Every structure is written in C-alpha cells, then in structure tokens.
Amino acid sequence: DAKTTQPPSMDCAEGRAANLPCNHSTISGNEYVYWYRQIHSQGPQYIIHGLKNNETNEMASLIITEDRKSSTLILPHATLRDTAVYYCIVRSTGTASKLTFGTGTRLQVTL
C-alpha cells in the first residue's frame, strides 16, 4: 500500500473549517484513500473514504486531486469535540488488504 505524509499538527478555531492535507504521491489506481480519527486514547473511528471522486457524509468532506497524489479532509464547522489525531490511510482493494496507520495529524480545535 502507498505511504502517506501528513503534517504532525494543526490548529483550528472553533466554528471554522478544518482542512487536513495528506500527500500520497505513490498511490496506484486501485488504492482508496481512507480517513480515521482517534479522540484522546479511544479506539480509532472511521470518517470517510474515496477513490477519485470527492465524497461527503455527515461528518466530513474528502477532496481528492485529479492526479490522486494528494487529498484534503474538510471538517466544515470544527468543534472542540473534533480535537483528535486524524489518520490518512491508503488501502488497495481486495479482501486481504489491511489498514496501515501512520502517525497522523494532531488537530487542536480552540475557542
């Protein structure tokens, strides 16, 4: 699976949009981009995933560049409860494929 690069930390003011970047320049055609987050010391929580089209759900939006070498997770109106470590993961299709977690981006949402 392709490796990902994320900034180690970011800050965001409450109520503002949080834009978390991820670089995956070696991604191949059958690999999906996944985002998970881990709040404090809890188990990770799935947020969203996509292949090449932009995706949106009740939690966030995922914007993938046309060449698929990078993506951005957008939390439209960040709250204090969104403070967490956010993991960008690239995973290929297939039942044997697994998630490989990096060190993620620590997002701090402040008043």
Added chain:
Amino acid sequence: NAGVTQTPKFRVLKTGQSMTLLCAQDMNHEYMYWYRQDPGMGLRLIHYSVGEGTTAKGEVPDGYNVSRLKKQNFLLGLESAAPSQTSVYFCASSYRPTGGYNEQFFGPGTRLTVL
C-alpha cells in the same frame, strides 16, 4: 448493540507471565483484527482473522498468538510477556471488505504494562 468490547481494560504483568486479551463483537462481522499502539505512534496490526477458525499474521506478530473459535470472539495471547509488549491493544472488526469499503469498528482498548 455493544459494538466491540475488550476485556480487561487495564492489566499489569511481570516479565514472563502469560495472559489472554478477549475481544467480542455483536455485529456479526466476519473479519477481526488486533492492533497495538505505542506512545506517539500509529496502530500496528498484530494478527487478524477473516472468519471463524482462521487467523493470519499482521505486521508485528512475534510474541503473540491468537484464536478465533467463535465468530464473535477473537483472543490475543501473550505466552511470556516482555517489557517491549507494554502498549495499548485495540481490537477491531469489520464486514468482509467489498470493493473499496472496509470500515473497521474499534474497541476501547486494553492498556497493558509489563514490568
């Protein structure tokens, strides 16, 4: 539904002792996983199972054994604990991945300290 539960939540062992961590899920998921997370690190896959009676090695399997005798349970065993196994252990489960979809549901974790 309880989702994914882990037992125990905390444990302290002495070097050389053995123990078993229990993971249970009530979502009828085929796949189950065991991860470990060391301070400041991401999660690393230890072992996983694609169905009852089957197990497979992940990224860091040495020093651990697993069993999946029932679909809803996945056990992680440490036969002879070492200080290097001090970590937080997370269990997860998912349906069989289809296409690109593989949402894993995680338990609350077990904090293990080996002295």
